[in-house]
Structure formats: C-alpha cells, structure tokens
Amino acid sequence: MRVHIIGTGLLGASLGLALSGRGHTVTLEDTSPTAQQLASDLGAGEPVAPAVPVPGTAVPGTAGDSPGATTSAGEGIDPDIVVVATPPDVAAHVIAAALRDYPRATVTDVASIKTRLLETVRGLVTADQLDRYIGCHPMAGREKSGAISARPDLFTARPWVICSDDDTPASRLREVVEMAEATGASVTHLDPRIHDAAVAKVSHVPQVVSSLVASQLRHAPLDEVALAGQGLRDVTRIAASDPGLWTQILSGNAEEVRTVLLALRGELDSLIEALSLGPGSTGAIARAIAHGNEGHDRIPGKHGQAPTAYAVVTVLIPDTPGTLASLFKDIGDLGINVEDFRMDHAPGRRLGIVDVSVMPANANELETGLQALGWRIPESAIEKEGTT
Amino acid sequence: MRVHIIGTGLLGASLGLALSGRGHTVTLEDTSPTAQQLASDLGAGEPVAPAVPVPGTAVPGTAGDSPGATTSAGEGIDPDIVVVATPPDVAAHVIAAALRDYPRATVTDVASIKTRLLETVRGLVTADQLDRYIGCHPMAGREKSGAISARPDLFTARPWVICSDDDTPASRLREVVEMAEATGASVTHLDPRIHDAAVAKVSHVPQVVSSLVASQLRHAPLDEVALAGQGLRDVTRIAASDPGLWTQILSGNAEEVRTVLLALRGELDSLIEALSLGPGSTGAIARAIAHGNEGHDRIPGKHGQAPTAYAVVTVLIPDTPGTLASLFKDIGDLGINVEDFRMDHAPGRRLGIVDVSVMPANANELETGLQALGWRIPESAIEKEGTT
Secondary structure: OEEEEEOOOHHHHHHHHHHHHOOOEEEEEOOOHHHHHHHHHOOOOEEOOOOOEOOOOOOOOOHHHOHHHEOOOOOOOOOOEEEEOOOHHHHHHHHHHHHHHOOOOEEEEOOOOOHHHHHHHHHHOOHHHHHOEEEEEEOOOOOOOOHHHOOOOOOOOOEEEEEOOOOOOHHHHHHHHHHHHHOOOEEEEOOHHHHHHHHHHHHHHHHHHHHHHHHOOOOOOHHHHOOOOHHHHHHHHHHHOOHHHHHHHHHHOHHHHHHHHHHHHHHHHHHHHHOOOOOOHHHHHHHHHHHHHHHHOOOOOHHHOOOOEEEEEEEEEEOOOOHHHHHHHHHHHOOOOOOEEEEEOOOOOOEEEEEEEEOHHHHHHHHHHHHHOOOEOOOOOOEEEEOO | OEEEEEOOOHHHHHHHHHHHHOOOEEEEEOOOHHHHHHHHHOOOOEEOOOOOEOOOOOOOOOHHHOHHHEOOOOOOOOOOEEEEOOOHHHHHHHHHHHHHHOOOOEEEEOOOOOHHHHHHHHHHOOHHHHHOEEEEEEOOOOOOOOHHHOOOOOOOOOEEEEEOOOOOOHHHHHHHHHHHHHOOOEEEEOOHHHHHHHHHHHHHHHHHHHHHHHHOOOOOOHHHHOOOOHHHHHHHHHHHOOHHHHHHHHHHOHHHHHHHHHHHHHHHHHHHHHOOOOOOHHHHHHHHHHHHHHHHOOOOOHHHOOOOEEEEEEEEEEOOOOHHHHHHHHHHHOOOOOOEEEEEOOOOOOEEEEEEEEOHHHHHHHHHHHHHOOOEOOOOOOEEEEOO
C-alpha cells in the first residue's frame, strides 16, 4: 500500500513508523521542512520535495488567487491513501486540498473531532470528492508531542474509530480498515455524532475537569499542597497536557463538551447547595458519590474486556536498585501472571509500596509464596478491586 | 507508651498494628464486639471488656439521663494516650467522653476534618479537659475500609498533621508527636483552619470532581465508554470510594469544600461560556488548560521532595508470566534504580506497555542496555516528565 502522510507530528510520524515497519511505502509531507526531515530520519517514510513557487506563475500580489501558483508538495507521487495528520484547526482545508491534488486516492485523517470537520470538508469539496473521504480517529496519544515522541506501536491495541456512512464505497472503506489494522489498532465503526458525544464524555470533559482541579492549587502554599496523596495525583495527571492542542480540540467539539459540562454543572450545583447543610443535604451528598460509583463501574477493564475483579496483593519494598527485579523474578518463578501493578509514592522516605493485581484464584498462592521467600506483606493485604 | 484506641476500623486497627509492633501497649475498644475482636485477632492490641449495663443503675426510660448507667468500656485501664478513630460524625462525643473517662490521658483523634470537630468538642468539655485534647489527621487511607484492610505500615512516610495551639501543654504535644513518629509518619503542624482549607483542595474537591466525571458515564452506552483511555481511568479511580464515609467527610468540611467548589464553578462557567465560541473564546479555553498546568506543577514529586524531572523509558512486553520479572531483573543487573513505573492497559490485546521512570542521567544507559538484551524499546521512547 502506498500511503502519503501530511503532517509529521506525534500521530503522523508514529503512523509512518508503523506502516513502514510493515513494508508499506510511506511518503511524508509537512509545512515545516525540519519536522518532515526529522520524521524521515526516524524511519517514518520518504520526504517529498517541499512546496516551491513555480517560476513564471507567481504574480506578485495575486498569489492567493491562483491555485496553480505553487507545485503540489507531493507532485509525482500516486498514493492509495492520503492521511491528514495536521493540527485539527487546519485539517479541513488540508483534506479538501488532498482530495483535489490526489484524484485517485482515498483521503482520511486522525483528528479527534469528527462532526464539525466533516461539515467543513463538505462545504469545500464536490460530492464525488466527498465520497473519497473517510474520517478516522485513532484513540492514541501521549502527553508529549512531535515526531521525536513518535513510536511505531503507538496505535497497537488502541481503538481506531472509523466514521464512514452509507455513501462510502466499500472498496475505499476496506482500504482504510486495512491500513488501521496494519498499525495493530482495534477498528471500531461509529457515527460521527456518536463519536463526538462519546469522546466529550471519556476524554474531553475529564481533561477540562482535571485542569480545573489543578487550577485550584495555583495559589495554595506549598506546605499545604504537600498534603497531596495519590488521589490528587491521579485526578490531575492529565492537567499537564498542552494548552494549544487542547484549545483546538475543545473548540472543535465545543457543542458536545458544553452539553456534558452543563450536565456536570447541574450536579455540581446540587452538591454545592447540599453543602449549605440544609434539610436533605446528607442524602444529596451521598447520592453524588454513589452516582460516581455507578459511572466508575461502567469503565471497562484492561485489554478492553468487561470489568474484571482482580485480587491485589501488597508488598513493601526498600526503594533500592534490584529490589523490584527480585520481586518480579520471584513472582515469575511462582508461575503467576501479573495483570497490573502500581507503585505507591512514599513522601519523605525511600520505601516503596507495590500493589500487584492478579487473578483472584492466584492471590493466596502469591501471598503465601512471597511470604515464604521473605517478602514483607502487610496483614490482610489481599483485597478485591473492581479493575479499571 | 500505653495507648487506648477507640474505633477499630482501617485507621484504628492500622495504628494498633503499628504501635504493637514497636512494643507499645495497645488496648482496643469498638461499639461492635466483632470488629473489636477482629482487630485484636489481627494483632492490633488487647480488647477491653465491652460496655455492659451496671445492675441496679439502669432505670427503664431514664437511661439517657443517667451518665453512670453503664460502666466505661475501658474501666481499669490507665492509658497515656487515647486515640479516637471512630467515624467522623460521632468523633466529637467520643472525644468528650474520653476526656471525662480518662482524666490523666492525652486525647487525640484521626478525623480528616478539624475545625468543626474542635468547635463541637469545645462545647462539650471544660477548659481544663480541652487542654488535654490535640486534634490530628494522619493523611493515610485506602479505597477499602475496615480492620480487615488494616496494615501496620499504613502511616509510613505519610504526612501526620497535628493541630495544636498555644494553650497545648508541651509535654502532651511531645507525647502525640512521639506516637505519630512511632508509626513511621512524617509529622506536620498546621492550624485547624489551614488544615481544613488545604484538604478541601488536595483531597475533598478532587474526590467530588472525580465522582462528577464518573457520574456522566452512568447512562453512556458501553461501546462508547469502551473508548476510555488512561486519562479517564486516572481521573475516575477515586470515584469508587465509599459514599457513607465521604458524606461524613464532606459534611464535616462543608464550608471549605463549598468555597473551593464555588471557585472551581466560576472557572467552569467561564469555560462553558467560552465554548459558545464567541469573541475571545480561544484565549479563555487556552487559559483554563494553562492554569491547570500551573497548578499541576506545584504538586510535589515522589517521597515528598520538590517536583523532580525523571526520564521515562518505554518498553513493550508480552503480557505473560515471568516477563515483568525478566525486565526488572535486567534493569537491576544494570545497577539502575527504578524511581517509578506504570503499566499501560492495551484494549483487546495481551501486550503491555511499561513506562519506567529513572533519574535522567541513567536513561541512555538503561535504553542502550535493555536494547542490547533484546527488549523492544520504541524509537525515541525516552522523554522527560515532570513527575507527580
């Protein structure tokens, strides 16, 4: 398959690495020649010649009116698929240009919002061109951006949402599915509106709220912030995300995000009212936390399966080189698979608390086995948890 | 030291385990004889005789008026310190009773809210009795409750906040500090109001907001919730917490929590307004995320030190028994200390993505070393992160 990738940031470069690694022919294009070359040097594909003015066609002051005034950056290539992996705020125009420049190719993108993008593209292209466009959203990313953070396995086992419709030719849909599966992603088909409503709930609103919680710490004295525990750390981890990118994402899905935030604010208002401690307040507060339990229980477990109850065995270890090694060596020697693990941070002391999640049937064996080998396991350390 | 613990749930029983393990004499008391016996069986201390009616003093219909109608549960013991570790909503009355019942003892507690509790206690006891009370809040806990979840190291390296004032006799303060330090906790002195404002920000509001985000998933179809990534999982982990306990905590610190929630709602309202995409909206959205960055950067790193930038090396591993063991064995053999690690969940596939955090100086050595040993490390997998 010949794939042309426009935009060589984290997603574009990662896609190039993944497809090149499987033997597909990948060409790369970016408005930044430096970014384009970096992605190419990393092995993501072959760079195309940068766009240059065509001598004799560029008339000063009229360049904007003459679409033929520059060569197409990808002139001379004939891709099966063009993937637009630019920042979301320019994606629609780049998609439209790609549909014009590559009249044979299927054009897709990786933007995290789909409805507004599709509407904008629809306004820019012909109906025939639109039939060659299939919006996608691979649900992969990192807190870090740029080709330098790219990895060939970025999409592996992640959901790759494809938003096709009844007018999409089956052969073009097959191409896009094939490409997505070549990255190791799990393909999911969703209507654009349903996609946007879903990501508002599972991605955009959690980002907003994490930022709002962290924002309340801006002016708190450091000795007060020092009381922070794992709960705060977890809730605010994604508050470190890039404001520029998230401004584009939130603006692009503004209506759906707003809808969810308004629902959330309604519940927040009820809780704030309840905290005046008038009649019925206890029930209202308990209900808010119980509703959270209910929503939490719907989040699927590891590997995308239904929620699984793992058993957690806690081990206390000195925080020194080799100790984790020995621990996992011993667990491996017991023949028990670790489903998940978490190391708890211990303020002011170099001691690690490791929670090891295993299938419930293995928990007693693991505890007994580790204790026999001299590991420190607190009393009653085995518990069940609804895994998320 | 002779310590009497009233309330043998997670905190009381853990404290008993910690102090007994250091050779202190611990007695245990709980309104539930079963809970009291369980904590004792686990090694948390000696149970006292349960409270029984004293024959001849209990007059039907007047029991409430005769304070001497039952024996004190702890009759015959003479503790240096009494620790009230009951649920927060009954703590004040139990503290007042303890100040009366044990006229020689210093009385302390472990409740997570301090101002309202102190006010209530003040209304129940004499000034002399009040001088023997020193409020505390060990910042330790788990999502699971009860003596069965207790562990002797629950307080190890956690902040233990002590709220004394100028009237507190130095000798009594020393006793409480000594006990707290015997559990391995890091003692911090704070004014009750400052404590309550701080925990509203770093603990209570994050809990509320996590619950509110999870609540929005209650009615979302499961195939939409299946798009959840690590961000949602982190933000909603504590949404699994116990509604009963949190109702008491939030009610007890209602004013401070309400103040922070109102500030948060102000910022939420601005963001909701900005999502109408009127003039200036882009700046307002970017500012909300940037403010989150700013607050996030104030949260101290592991071991309570100032935020440290670790380097993260990512390794891809098959999710089979023994693989983690080999990985950590190899890292240990390289002589490199693991500062933190995280396993990323891979939906629909049994492949683990392990992020290993190490001191930046060790990152290249670790990457080169692991690659030489055949581990799969994606291109450019080393990145710096502000650790939290």
